[in-house]
Amino acid sequence: MSMVEMIRDSAGAVAPRGGDLSRIRALRFTRPGFDRAVWRQMAEMGWVGLRVAEDQGGTGLGMAEYCALAEELGRGLAPEPLVPGVFSAALLAACGDAPGLEALLSGEALPLTAWQERADTLEAPGTPGAPRVFVPMAAGATGFLLPVREDGGLALQAAEATPEIVETQDGGHYGTIAAQGTRIGTLPAKALDQALDEAALATAAMLLGVMERSFGMTLDYLRTRQQFGKPIGSFQALQHRAVDLQIQVTLSRASVEAAAATLDAGAAPAARRAAVSRAKVRAAEASLLVTRAAVQLHGAIGYTDEYDVGLYLRKAMVLANQFGSAALHRRRFMANAVDADE
Amino acid sequence: MSMVEMIRDSAGAVAPRGGDLSRIRALRFTRPGFDRAVWRQMAEMGWVGLRVAEDQGGTGLGMAEYCALAEELGRGLAPEPLVPGVFSAALLAACGDAPGLEALLSGEALPLTAWQERADTLEAPGTPGAPRVFVPMAAGATGFLLPVREDGGLALQAAEATPEIVETQDGGHYGTIAAQGTRIGTLPAKALDQALDEAALATAAMLLGVMERSFGMTLDYLRTRQQFGKPIGSFQALQHRAVDLQIQVTLSRASVEAAAATLDAGAAPAARRAAVSRAKVRAAEASLLVTRAAVQLHGAIGYTDEYDVGLYLRKAMVLANQFGSAALHRRRFMANAVDADE
C-alpha cells in the first residue's frame, strides 16, 4: 500500500466512506462547529504535522499525501479545520524555535493564523493593527497567530482574542480578529508564500472530494430514481450531462494531482504558483458546476436541506473562494506561467 | 399582407424557398461570383433603393423591410451584393445631387463603396491615398465610391480601379482598391455612420436567415436519418441540442427585429448603435454556433462540400465578421448603451 493509499484509508476514521453525514449535520451552525475530540484524533494521526519535518515533530509527508487526505475530508464534509491547522503548523515550524508547535501538533492547542486583511487575496501584508478577517472556524481557536510587518520582514505574533463571528453556508463560520500580539519569532516571507500555496492546493483537493462525492450521489440517484416508468439515468440527455460532469471531475483530479507532483518535485516559486493557481481555478469552477448540477439533477428533493446533496453545494460555495477565487487565481496563473508554446 | 410579408414573398424570385442551391453552387468561385441578370432584377424590384427616399427615386422602406429581405437572401445564400449596393445607394443619396444614383438604383451600374482601411472596423477615416480593403464582390463592380477626408469633413469620390482579389469561403471574394478618384459630392458624416449601422444590421439579418435555414435542414435530417434502428431525432441528447439551437435562433430574431424597430422609430445615434451592435453580436455568435452544430449533427456527410449544410457554415464564416466582428460590436455596445438597470 502506498503512503497515499494509507492516508486515504486512515481518513475513513474521520470521514466515513459510507457517506453517513449525521455527525456533520449535528455540528452545523453550532460553536465551535467541529468536534474537539475528532480534532485531537486527527492530530494524533499526525495529520496536523503532515507538512512539518520529522525532526521538528511532524510527519514530513508530501503534497500528494496532503492532497489525498484533504480530498477524503472534503468527500466526508469534515468540519474540523485541517487546512488552517496545517497552515499554522507550517508557520510555526518556519519560525524555528517558536513556541506552540508541539501543542498544535499534539492537538492540545489550536492556534489559527489570522493573516487575511481583506476578501479574496493571497497576500498577507502583515499590517500592524489591521483587523484580520475570514479566519475559518475561529470560534474553535485556542489562540491566534498574526504575521506582522516589521523592519525588513515579517514577525509572527501570538495573540488572544474574542473573534467576531459570521456564519457560513456549510454550517461553519469565519471570525474577524482585532488584537495586539506578542512576538514569538521571525517569519520568512518565502515560507509564508509556500504555506499559502499549499493551503490553496489542499483546498482545491477538498473541492475535488466534494465534487466527486456529490457526483457519485447523483449517479446513484440517476440509476435508481424512476420517472415515466424508467430510471431517469436511462434518459440520454441526462447521460450526456453526467458525462460532462465526469469530465470536469477527471480534469480536476488531473490538475490537482499534477500540481501536487510539481510541488513535491521542489518546483521554483513561479512554477509552484502557476501549478497551484491552475488547480484552484479548475477545482473552484468544476466543484460549483458539479454540485449545482447535482442539485438540479436531483430535482425538487435536491433543493431541500434535508437531502444530503445540498450540503455539498454549500460546502463548495464556501471552499471555492477560500485561499483565492478562480478570478484571482486566473490572474495569478498568467503572472507566473511560462508561455504555452514552450 | 404587410409590407414585410410582401417583401419576403418577392424575395422568392431570387432565393427560392424550396432550397434549391444549384444556382448558388454554379456561381461559387467564379467572377464576378454573382449573376448580373439577377442583380438587375433585384434593382428593378426596388431593392437597391430600398432605403432611398421616394423623391430620390428609391422605395423608402423601413429597416424592418430591409432586414426581412436580407434574411430571405441569407436563407437562399444569394451571392448578389445587396448590402453593399444598398450601402452605396445610401451614400449617393446622402450627397444630394451626386451623379450615379439613378444608374445604381436601376441596376445599370454597380458602384461599390471602398470605405474600409483595415480589417474589423466600422470606422471610415477616409485617409487620402490609403488602399481600401475588403470590398465584397469587387470584381463585379462597375466602379468604386471612396469616402475621402477633406477639410472639416468627407468627400465622396468616384474611381475606376482593377481590384486585387482574394477569394472567400462562400465562393465569393474581397477586393483591395488603390485608386485616386474624382470628387462627386460632400458626404455628411452622420449619413455614413447611419449607413454603416444599417449595413451591419442587414448583415445580422442575413445571418439570421443563414442560421434558420441550416437549422431547418438539420431538423429535417434529424427526423429522417435512421441509426440504431431509429430516427436520430428521437435521441434525447440530440433533441435537447436542437432546442438549444432553436433558442439561439429565437433570440437572434428577437434581437434583430427589435433593433430594426429601434431604427425605424428614429432612435438617437447612441441608441441606434447600441441596438445594432447588440443584434450583430448575437447574430454573429449564434450563426456560427448553429451552422457549426448543423454540420456536427449531420455527421460525416455534413463535412462534405457536396452536401448543402456546409454552404451555410461557410457563409456564416464570411458574414459573421462583415461590418464588425462580435468582439468589436461588444465594445461598441458598451460604449453606447445606457445602463442596464434603467
Add this chain to the structure above:
Amino acid sequence: MGESLDALDEVAFRAHVRGWIEANCPPELRHPQRRLHWRDNKPWYLKLSAQGWLAPAWPVEHGGMGLDAAKQLILIEELERHGAPRISDMGVLMLGPLLIKHGSEAQKAHFLPRILSGEDIWAQGYSEPNAGSDLAALRLEAIDQGEHWVLNGQKTWITFANDANWIFVLARTDKGVKKQEGISFLLLPMDSPGISVRPILNLDLHDEFCEVFFDAVRVPKDRLVGEVNKGWTYAKALLGFERIAIGSPRLSANGLAALKRLAEAMGRAEDPAFLDQYARFRLELADLKALYERYSAALKRGETLGAEVSILKIVATELFQRITDAQLEMAGEHAGLLHPMPGPALHPAGQFLLARPSTIFGGSSEILRNVLSRALLELPA
C-alpha cells in the same frame, strides 16, 4: 374603481398604477430576498384588496379588475419595477380563474369573496413524491363512499401549505383508466381531520415548501370542482400569465445590477475581465428583454402563446443562474456567508440559492426541452 381604469389609455394607466404602488407598497416589504409568508405579506395583500386590485384578471362581476391583457401586463411590470413582494396568491392566480370557469354557482358565491378578503388562503396540492416531473402519475387516492370521498396519500412541494387554511388537490378517483383521465379536482379545508403538514426546509433554510399527508380525510361531494375525472384537463389549462411572468427579465436585471455593485465593493469594477463579462451579460439581458417584449406584445394583442413561450422561461432562468454564478465568483469569501454581506446590502449566496429552484420547478429545464423538441420542433418520440 374598474370603470375609471378602463377609460385610461395604456400610458395613463401605467402612470396611475405606478403612483399608487409607490405610495402604498410598504417599503420594508420591497425586494425581499425570499418569498414571504402570509403573516408577512398580509399588509400588502389587504391594501391591494381594499383598493380592488387584488385580482386583475378576474371579471368585474366577481370582484376582479377585469383588465385586458395589455393592462394586466402593465400592472405586473409596475409591481416588479417597485420590487413589490409576491403575495399569497394561489387563490387569486390559480383557484379563482378555475372556479370562475368550472365551479358551481354555490362554489363561486362562497369561495371567491373569501379569497378577495384574505379570509381564505389557499395552497395548491398537485405534486407528489413519486411523480416528480411526471405529474400525471399522481397517486393520492380518493375512494368514493357515496356522500363523500375518502383521501389517502401524500402531496409534496406544496408552497406555504403551513400558511393556508384551504387546499385544492388533484386526486385519483379512477385507477382503471389512462393516468390523465382518472383525476379529479377537490377542495378541502386544511383543518380537515386526517390532514397533517410537515414543512421542508429548502437550501436557503426557508420553510417555503411542505409535505401534506392525507389519512382517511373525508371530502364531501359538493367540494368537487366541475366534473369527476376531468381535473387534469382543468389544471393543465391553467397556464396564463405565469408562463410569461416567470420569464420576466427583472430578476436578471436586478441580479446584474447587484453583480456590478458587488464588483465595486470588491474593488474590481474596473477589472477588464469583469468588464468583459459584464458586457456579455448586458447583451444577453438586452436580448432577453427583446424576447420578453415580443411575447408580451403578443399577449397584449390578445394572442395565446404556444409551446415556444417555454423558451422564455429557459432563457430567463438560466441567465439569472449564470449571473448569480458570477456573483459567487466575484464575492470572495463573502460567497460563503449565510447572511447578507456586512456593509453594502448584498447577498451573493442568497441570490445564488434563490436562482436554483427556477430551473427545477414549474417545469424543469430538462422537461421543457423535451416538450419543446416535440411540440415546437416536431422531433420524433
Add this chain to the structure above:
Amino acid sequence: MGESLDALDEVAFRAHVRGWIEANCPPELRHPQRRLHWRDNKPWYLKLSAQGWLAPAWPVEHGGMGLDAAKQLILIEELERHGAPRISDMGVLMLGPLLIKHGSEAQKAHFLPRILSGEDIWAQGYSEPNAGSDLAALRLEAIDQGEHWVLNGQKTWITFANDANWIFVLARTDKGVKKQEGISFLLLPMDSPGISVRPILNLDLHDEFCEVFFDAVRVPKDRLVGEVNKGWTYAKALLGFERIAIGSPRLSANGLAALKRLAEAMGRAEDPAFLDQYARFRLELADLKALYERYSAALKRGETLGAEVSILKIVATELFQRITDAQLEMAGEHAGLLHPMPGPALHPAGQFLLARPSTIFGGSSEILRNVLSRALLELPA
C-alpha cells in the same frame, strides 16, 4: 538499429530521436495545414523506412523497432513537436499489428515487408453510408462462391483511397446472425476488377475522403485474415495508441499559439478581453496536458487504457474547436478567406475547418458520451 536504441534510457532516447528528426524531416513538409497525400508524404515515409523507424510498435523480427510503450510515446511526442507530417500510415498502424496477431504466416511474409518498403499503401474500408456511427450495421455483402467471395456494396469516408493500392475491408459474410457476428476481415488490391473510387471533397475542399464501390469484386479465400465471421472482433480490438494520439494537446497548443499571433496581427494582443480569453484557454490547455500525461504515463507503465480514455478525445477535440472559434472571431474579415492570410502565415478559416471533423470521426463526441455513460458511469440503457 533496434539494439542501440534499446540500450538508451528515456532521456537519451528522446535526445537521439529529436536530433534525427530535426536533421531528416523535410522542412517544407512540417506543420502542414492539411493531411498530405501519398505523393506528398512519400519522401518522409521513405526516410523513416530507410532509418528503420517506420513501425515503432512492430516487433523487431517483423522489421519494426520493437519499442516499449514509453519510447513509442516519446517518439510520437518528438514527431509532433517538430510538426512532422502524418504519413500514409494505415498499413503501419492498423493492418500491420492486425496481421501480426491474426494473419497467416504467408500473409505476414508477403504483406509486412511491402508496407515497410512503401510498396503497398493501404486504405481502411470500414464505414458505410447507412451505418454511420452504428458501424456494425455495415452491409458490404460477401457471398461465398467456394474459391472466393464476391463483394457487392459500398464503403465511404475512406481516407485517401485514391492513394492506396490495397484496401482492407470489413464485409458481411453471414446475414443470419447478430450484426457483430457475421463480419469478416478481407484484403484486396484496389485494381481488382469491379472496384471504383470517387473522391469526396470535404469542407476544406480537400479530397481526403473517398467512396469506394464494389461491383461483383472477387476476393480469393486466402485473402481472409484470421477466421471467418471474426472480423468485427479483430477490428474492434485494434485500439492502441490512436486512442491517446487523438487526445494529444499539440493541436490545441499550436492553435492557441496561432490565436496569439493572430491577436498581434490584429492589434489586439493587449486587449483585456482577449487576454482574459487567452488566460482561460491557457488554463484549459494546461489541464489537458496534465490529463494527457496521466494516460501517457499509464501506457508507459504498460497498463491498458479503459473506456475513460475517450474523455481525453472529447476534451482535446472540443478545446481545439473552441480555440479555432476564437481565431475566427479574432480574425475580422480574414476569417472568411479561402487561403491563408497575406503577411503572417495564419489561416484562421483553415484551422476552423480542420477542427470540425475531429468531433465527428473516430467516434463522434455524441457516440463517445453514450459509450462513457454506459461503460464508465454504468448508467442504465
